[in-house]
Amino acid sequence: NYTTIKNCSIFQGRANAANSYGIYFTNGYNLSIENNSLSMQGVTNANSNNFGIYLNNQKVSKISNNNITSSGRAAYPIYIYTKSNSTNVSFNMISTSAAYTNGIYTYSADENAIHMNNISTTGANSNSINIYYSIRNNITSNNVSNTGNTAAAVYVRGDLGTANSNRIEENFLQTRGTNSYPVYLYLQVMSNIIRNNTLNSYGTGAGIYLQ
Numbered sequence: 001n002y003t004t005i006k007n008c009s010i011f012q013g014r015a016n017a018a019n020s021y022g023i024y025f026t027n028g029y030n031l032s033i034e035n036n037s038l039s040m041q042g043v044t045n046a047n048s049n050n051f052g053i054y055l056n057n058q059k060v061s062k063i064s065n066n067n068i069t070s071s072g073r074a075a076y077p078i079y080i081y082t083k084s085n086s087t088n089v090s091f092n093m094i095s096t097s098a099a100y101t102n103g104i105y106t107y108s109a110d111e112n113a114i115h116m117n118n119i120s121t122t123g124a125n126s127n128s129i130n131i132y133y134s135i136r137n138n139i140t141s142n143n144v145s146n147t148g149n150t151a152a153a154v155y156v157r158g159d160l161g162t163a164n165s166n167r168i169e170e171n172f173l174q175t176r177g178t179n180s181y182p183v184y185l186y187l188q189v190m191s192n193i194i195r196n197n198t199l200n201s202y203g204t205g206a207g208i209y210l211q
Helices: none
Strands: 003-006 009-012 021-034 037-040 051-064 067-070 076-080 088-090 093-096 102-107 113-115 118-122 127-132 138-140 143-147 151-157 167-169 172-177 180-186 193-195 198-203 208-210
Touching: 009 021, 021 037, 037 051, 051 067, 067 076, 076 093, 093 102, 102 118, 118 127, 127 143, 143 151, 151 172, 180 198
Parallel strands: 003 021, 009 037, 021 051, 037 067, 051 076, 051 088, 067 093, 076 102, 088 113, 093 118, 102 127, 113 138, 118 143, 127 151, 138 167, 143 172, 151 180, 167 193, 172 198, 180 208
Antiparallel strands: 172 180
16 A cells, blocks of 8 residues: 555566566555556567556556557556556556557546546557446546557447446547547447547548447
């Protein structure tokens, strides 16, 4: 509890790496991760499952002003997992360059703030911000560029009320590719607010897609 990681450089340099973590925290409270540089390489012809920052059941955390790059397939620069609620993710620079990646991923983690991040994802089947089974998250004032087919800048997925009441506001969201969407809401998502965003879609796809 009450841990700060600041001004560190973390480099995972094995091109064939898989299932690795830059920063991993579980079952804690009040964590601050600030002003760090993380670079995660990994395989591109199979799922690398490499994580830059991974939180599991970590309450009230702050992730800010970090520079995170990832080059492996199915990589996650920031992964906020079950019950990691009330996390503030702000002012980060995030870049990915392979298929099946997610820049910021929340899974069953609620009431988080994703604010003023600069996110660039390149690769098919990749989502820049992925809100999965998570409620009452605020996604505001982010600059997101997503290049790849079958992809989304902001992807929200729920089932039976598990991705409701999220706010997507004042973001710049741009996609380039076939079947790519600035905002994609999937499977019983309700009471989400999408307001005052700039949405650019180059290729095939809609600005906002509800399924």
